[in-house]
Amino acid sequence: MRQRLHRFRKWLWRGTPESGAGGGFPSIATRSGRAQLVVRAFYFYLLVLAAISLPEFSGLAQPRALSLLWPVAWIDAMEPVRGLRFVLGFYLLASLAVALWPGPRFFRIAAFLGLLCFVALKNSEGKIGHSLHLPVLVALAFAFLPRGWERPDAPRPVRMSLLQVCAATQVLLLLTYTMSGLGKLGGGAYEWLSGQAHPFQIDGFSRIVAERLLQTNSSSILGRWIVDHPWLGWPLLPGAIYLQITAVIAAFRPSLHRLWGTALILFHIGNAFILTIYFPHSIFLLGLFLLASPFAPAGFDARRILADLPILSIFSRVTSRRSMVAATAITSGNMDGSAR
Amino acid sequence: MKKYRRLQAALIALVVGTFALGMVSAVRPAGEIFPFASWFLFSLVPQRVTSYEIRVRQWGERNFDPARPLIQVEGLVRGPQSSVVYQLVQRFGRAVESGNIPERDIAWRLLQARFSSSEAVRYEVVRLSYDPMERARGARMEETVLEGVGLPP
Numbered sequence: 001m002r003q004r005l006h007r008f009r010k011w012l013w014r015g016t017p018e019s020g021a022g023g024g025f026p027s028i029a030t031r032s033g034r035a036q037l038v039v040r041a042f043y044f045y046l047l048v049l050a051a052i053s054l055p056e057f058s059g060l061a062q063p064r065a066l067s068l069l070w071p072v073a074w075i076d077a078m079e080p081v082r083g084l085r086f087v088l089g090f091y092l093l094a095s096l097a098v099a100l101w102p103g104p105r106f107f108r109i110a111a112f113l114g115l116l117c118f119v120a121l122k123n124s125e126g127k128i129g130h131s132l133h134l135p136v137l138v139a140l141a142f143a144f145l146p147r148g149w150e151r152p153d154a155p156r157p158v159r160m161s162l163l164q165v166c167a168a169t170q171v172l173l174l175l176t177y178t179m180s181g182l183g184k185l186g187g188g189a190y191e192w193l194s195g196q197a198h199p200f201q202i203d204g205f206s207r208i209v210a211e212r213l214l215q216t217n218s219s220s221i222l223g224r225w226i227v228d229h230p231w232l233g234w235p236l237l238p239g240a241i242y243l244q245i246t247a248v249i250a251a252f253r254p255s256l257h258r259l260w261g262t263a264l265i266l267f268h269i270g271n272a273f274i275l276t277i278y279f280p281h282s283i284f285l286l287g288l289f290l291l292a293s294p295f296a297p298a299g300f301d302a303r304r305i306l307a308d309l310p311i312l313s314i315f316s317r318v319t320s321r322r323s324m325v326a327a328t329a330i331t332s333g334n335m336d337g338s339a340r
Numbered sequence: 341m342k343k344y345r346r347l348q349a350a351l352i353a354l355v356v357g358t359f360a361l362g363m364v365s366a367v368r369p370a371g372e373i374f375p376f377a378s379w380f381l382f383s384l385v386p387q388r389v390t391s392y393e394i395r396v397r398q399w400g401e402r403n404f405d406p407a408r409p410l411i412q413v414e415g416l417v418r419g420p421q422s423s424v425v426y427q428l429v430q431r432f433g434r435a436v437e438s439g440n441i442p443e444r445d446i447a448w449r450l451l452q453a454r455f456s457s458s459e460a461v462r463y464e465v466v467r468l469s470y471d472p473m474e475r476a477r478g479a480r481m482e483e484t485v486l487e488g489v490g491l492p493p
Contacts (some may be wrong), residue, residue, distance in 0.1 A: 065449035069374045120374060126450035127427040128372050136375045137358065144350055146343070161347050166350035172358060176379050179362050183380030197385045203473060204385050210476035214374050216421045217411045236344040274423075275382075 010052070014250045014308055025297045032159035035166040036150060040102055040136060041288055046101035046111055049135065049281070050092050053118070057088050060121060071113075071120040086119070091118040103150045105143065106340065111122035112139040134173060138285060141169040163294065170257070172288050174247040177264060181244025188241070203230035205237040212275050222273045233274075245265050246310035253308045254295040261290025284307055386472045392433020393466045394451075402458030407464060416461070418454045425454060436465050436486050 026034070061084045075083035094114035098107045116139075119132040147162035148154050154162070154245060184199060191198035198204055210227045213219060226233035243263050250260040264286050273276045290296075297304075307313050358376055365371070366378030395407035399416055410429065411420040419425060428451045435444035455461075470481035 064453040065446075066453070067413060067446070067450060070424035070472060071374070116375065118475075123374065125424055125453065126431070126447070127424040128374060128380070129378070129424070130377055130381070133375050133377055139465040141351070141354060144347060144354070146347065157341075157344060161344055163343070164347060168355060171355055175355060175359060176362075176377075179359065180379040180381055183366070183378065183383035187380070188385070191385055191387075196387050199385055207385050207472050208382050212382075214425045214472060214475060215391070216423060218421045219407070227473070230473075 012249065014253060026294070027162070028156070028159060031294045032154070032162050033152075034292070035162050036152075037196075038146065038166060038288055038292060038294060039142060039162075041292075042285075043098045043102040043108075043111065045284060046115065046135065046139070047095045047286070049115075050095035051325075055093075056122075056305050061085050061088060067126050068124045071116050071141045072124060083184050087114075087117045087121055090114050102149075105145070105147070107153040107329070108139070108143050108145065112136070112143050115139050122220060129282055131249045134176065137176070138169055138289075140170055141296055144168075161304065166289075166294055167251075171248060171251045171292070173285060173289055174251040174260070175315075177244040177247035179243050181247070184241050185245060199237045199241065202234050205229035208237070209233065209274055212277075216276065218276050220272075220274055220276045222270075223275065226274055236270070236274075242311070243267060249310040254293065255297055255301065255308045256294035257278040257296040258291045259305055261286045261293070264290075364423050379442050388469065388471055390467065390469050392430055392437075393468055394432065394463050395466055396461055398460075398462035400457065410463070415456055418456055419453075425451070428454075433465050433467065433486070437467065 061081060063084075064081050066075075071082075075087070090110075091114035094107070094110040095327075098111035101107050115132075116136055119136055122132065123129055142165065145165050146158050148158050149162045149165075151158075172312060188199040188204075192200065195208075197207055206227050213223050226236075243260070244267075245257050247260060247264070250256040265283050268279045268283050268286075271279070344442055361373050361376035363379045364378055365373050366380055368474060369426065372378070382488035394410040396404055396410055396413050396416065397407045404413070410417060410439060411425060413420075417425055428447055432444060435441075465486045467484040467486060469480045469484075471479070475481055
């Protein structure tokens with residue numbers, strides 16, 4: 001069992017410096033310096049998020065019928081307007097405090113609670129939207145940052161703990177995409193086996209686009225085009241399923257961070273153009289944690305990326321085996337020649 | 341080292357918990373355990389769709405003949421193209437069809453909270469049945485007007 005676990009970990013962490021992969025990876029000091037910057041940027045982003053939400057505050061503070069989610073269910077027990085104002089005020093103050101002083105855990109927990117209540121309030125209108133879930137999860141993960149993480153002269157154990165939290169946050173972010181991919185794969189398999197329209201057939205994606213645009217009575221730049229030309233949209237859905245399902249594996253392989261970050265950002269931009277679904281906060285977090293990943297190696301090593309690709313790396317292995325066979329043939333040919 | 345191990349365990353618990361609670365959210369009748377979603381978004385390809393539509397006959401002084409879908413009445417609902425409005429209309433339609441009065445009232449109140457005016461609205465609830473690709477290409481839908489509703493709120 002232990003041996004199997006060891007083998008699984010080795011497979012998962014393939015391509016990391018710890019697994020003995022080649023150079024190009026930043027040192028621990030560089031990684032922790034970058035991680036500190038990522039954490040600070042996240043808390044500044046929370047303040048920006050609160051600031052751009054200010055125009056919504058007067059609407060959110062209005063007394064109206066709500067289906068309150070659990071983090072704000074206590075508002076029902078008090079005078080509603082006062083409760084709503086308290087949530088919004090607390091959220092704004094906590095966001096400001098944590099942007100100024102991200103060091104103390106007290107402020108980080110307050111910022112998490114403020115954001116949790118704000119997002120819960122926004123989603124208490126009868127339907128839960130998911131565009132702000134990721135910032136909440138990241139704020140929760142950052143509550144675990146070690147004491148003194150922000151100090152430039154932090155000792156090695158603190159730096160290691162900071163990196164640990166950053167890595168776990170990357171896993172958490174990408175896990176949500178994997179869960180989404182699993183849902184699509186499971187749903188698709190069920191539909192395929194039961195003889196229904198499924199995501200792998202030519203008009204699978206077009207059907208999703210058509211229904212979404214009909215539901216919201218909206219039109220999009222590329223949506224109509226996908227509905228009219230189903231075969232052009234066909235590769236997008238299986239491609240997105242691959243990208244999503246394997247996302248959590250990419251979190252463990254630093255060479256893939258920038259590639260997956262870019263691909264998932266493009267996925268969100270595509271969703272905006274095709275399905276009129278906007279996830280700008282996810283785009284920012286993907287940029288922060290993957291494009292600016294503290295763990296990503298310098299430069300662009302296509303061979304390493306190919307070797308680390310989940311599932312598809314098999315092609316890289318076949319190619320390298322072929323080139324090895326070719327190299328052996330040339331060498332043995334030379335040897336034969338020299339022998340003659 | 342002990343602190344490091346404890347942190348490692350807490351982070352693993354957070355990741356595993358997020359996954360587990362998300363999966364529970366997917367099958368829980370009461371819905372999502374916020375903020376731990378299942379993330380099963382667009383996990384099914386629409387087959388033949390059955391959905392509901394609220395069609396407005398009258399809003400204040402304005403009459404609509406034929407009745408116009410709620411989301412197409414300009415200025416009546418805040419964010420008519422948002423999926424919140426769509427979901428609330430579906431919830432309302434399901435409650436009307438099943439005769440679930442308390443659920444119908446809750447859904448209507450939540451929907452009304454998005455109305456931009458308090459003027460009376462006369463409406464009818466219609467059940468639609470269609471193939472999304474055919475409807476998108478202009479084919480007709482099967483429509484059933486649900487009886488017993490359509491009075492001003």
